Structure formats: structure tokens, C-alpha cells
Amino acid sequence: MSVPCPACNKSVLIEDVVVSSYKGVLSVETCGKLIIRRRGRVVAQHRVVAHEGIEVEGELDCRQVLSGGLVRLGAKAEWRGDLRAPALAVAAGAKIRASHFRVPDDPLDDLRRLAAQDEPAAPRA
Amino acid sequence: MNEMKPSETVIGADAFIKGEMTVESRARILGKVEGTIRAKGQIEVADKGRCVASVNAGLIHVDGSIEGNVTASEKVELSATARVKGDLVAPKLVVAEGASFTGHVNVGPDAAKTAPPAGRQPPAPETPPPAQKK
Numbered sequence: 026m027s028v029p030c031p032a033c034n035k036s037v038l039i040e041d042v043v044v045s046s047y048k049g050v051l052s053v054e055t056c057g058k059l060i061i062r063r064r065g066r067v068v069a070q071h072r073v074v075a076h077e078g079i080e081v082e083g084e085l086d087c088r089q090v091l092s093g094g095l096v097r098l099g100a101k102a103e104w105r106g107d108l109r110a111p112a113l114a115v116a117a118g119a120k121i122r123a124s125h126f127r128v129p130d131d132p133l134d135d136l137r138r139l140a141a142q143d144e145p146a147a148p149r150a
Numbered sequence: 151m152n153e154m155k156p157s158e159t160v161i162g163a164d165a166f167i168k169g170e171m172t173v174e175s176r177a178r179i180l181g182k183v184e185g186t187i188r189a190k191g192q193i194e195v196a197d198k199g200r201c202v203a204s205v206n207a208g209l210i211h212v213d214g215s216i217e218g219n220v221t222a223s224e225k226v227e228l229s230a231t232a233r234v235k236g237d238l239v240a241p242k243l244v245v246a247e248g249a250s251f252t253g254h255v256n257v258g259p260d261a262a263k264t265a266p267p268a269g270r271q272p273p274a275p276e277t278p279p280p281a282q283k284k
Contacts, residue, residue, distance in 0.1 A: 114247040
């Protein structure tokens with residue numbers, strides 16, 4: 026389910042994104058969670074943004090990953106991409122390929138700041 | 151009181167070590183260590199323990215803080231109170247929710263192959279021969 030952004034009218038995904046198969050996209054951006062099931066594989070060329078957090082049992086391949094919640098990597102998870110998240114939990118067996126992690130961090134704060142800069146100034150009375 | 155296991159090296163809470171530390175079996179760090187730590191067995195950094203050092207061991211368990219590169223030949227465990235700033239290489243990684251980590255991560259069986267064996271000094275980088283003066 027998506028709603029139009031009140032500022033720019035762009036469609037904003039608000040529900041959890043659940044991936045159980047291969048998904049090759051430019052970006053994944055949701056206000057909910059990104060859940061990658063065991064057979065799921067997400068390859069995003071640009072970035073992944075999940076406001077509620079990320080759960081990975083399958084594979085995630087992306088240049089930049091920003092999460093507003095806990096990022097949980099399961100024992101069979103495979104990860105590739107730089108991560109900024111407030112919390113991280115990794116189970117033994119997860120594979121992480123040459124990625125830069127910054128935990129804890131609030132990446133969504135930067136996004137909010139960028140959005141505020143893009144927003145047109147309110148007309149003066 | 152904490153029981154000391156046989157052949158375990160303990161760096162006490164009031165100790166400060168600067169330099170290179172090599173342990174044959176296992177070590178528990180409750181104080182502060184600056185420099186390099188190597189062990190064939192396990193290195194445990196306790197809750198109040200602080201390492202400003204590169205740590206190379208078989209198994210590394212962190213409750214306290216490490217500032218430096220962490221390389222394990224078996225496993226790295228970061229508890230909820232762990233604070234790590236540096237690059238991490240290990241075949242297995244376990245991170246508890248609440249742990250703090252900043253740096254590059256390379257985890258998996260392939261990552262372990264590139265890491266030097268625990269307890270051994272990594273080979274010194276080759277220095278180019280000095281340029282001959284004409």
C-alpha cells in the first residue's frame with residue numbers, strides 16, 4: 026500500500042516489503058520493514074531505505090542501506106552493502122562481504138534534513 | 151569472585167599495558183591495553199576492559215571496547231555492551247542487539263582465508279629497494 030507524499034506527491038510505500046524470490050530493483054524505500062525470506066534475494070543498484078528495520082534470512086546486495094530500526098541478519102543471511110542503522114543483530118553463520126557498518130546511527134535524520142532543504146519555503150503573509 | 155581458568159592470562163582492571171602482547175592460550179582483559187594483542191586461543195575483553203589495539207586471535211569475545219582492527223580465525227562475538235571501532239575479519243560473527251560497531255566488516259569462510267593465522271605476526275610489507283643515485 027502506498028500514499029502520495031503531501032509535499033512532492035511522490036508515491037510513498039508504507040507497508041512492509043516481503044521478498045521471497047529474486048528482486049532486482051533500483052531502490053527499495055519503505056516506511057515499514059524490509060523482510061527478505063530465506064529464498065529471497067534483493068539486488069538494489071541505488072539504495073535501500075527501511076524506516077522500521079530490516080530482517081534478512083536470504084540475500085541483500087546493495088551499495089547503501091539505511092535503516093530506522095533494528096537490522097537482523099539470520100544464520101543463512103548474505104549481506105553486501107554499507108549499512109547505517111540504530112541497532113544490529115547478527116546470528117552465527119551470516120556472511121558479510123566487504124561492507125562498511127555504522128551502528129548505532131540515525132540515517133533517517135539525514136534524510137529528514139535533506140527533505141527539509143528540498144521543501145519550498147512557505148509563502149510569507 | 152571470577153574463577154581463573156588454567157593457563158589463562160588476566161589483565162587486571164587497574165592494569166595498563168602498552169606494546170605487543172602475545173598469549174599462547176587465552177586471555178581476559180579487564181584493564182587497558184594499547185598496541186597489539188595476539189592469541190592462538192580466546193581473547194575476552196571484559197565490560198570495563200578497553201583495547202586501543204589490533205586484536206588477532208582464534209575467538210574474540212567483546213563486552214568492553216576495542217579501537218583497532220579485529221581479526222579472528224574462528225569467531226567474533228560482540229555482546230550488547232560491546233563497542234568496536236575498526237575493521238573486522240572473521241569466518242563467523244555474532245552481534246547482540248545493542249552493540250556498537252563502526253568499520254569495515256568481512257565475515258564468512260572466504261574472509262578467514264585472507265586473514266593471517268591467529269597468534270602469528272602478519273608478514274611485514276615489502277619495502278621497495280632504495281632508488282640508486284646516478
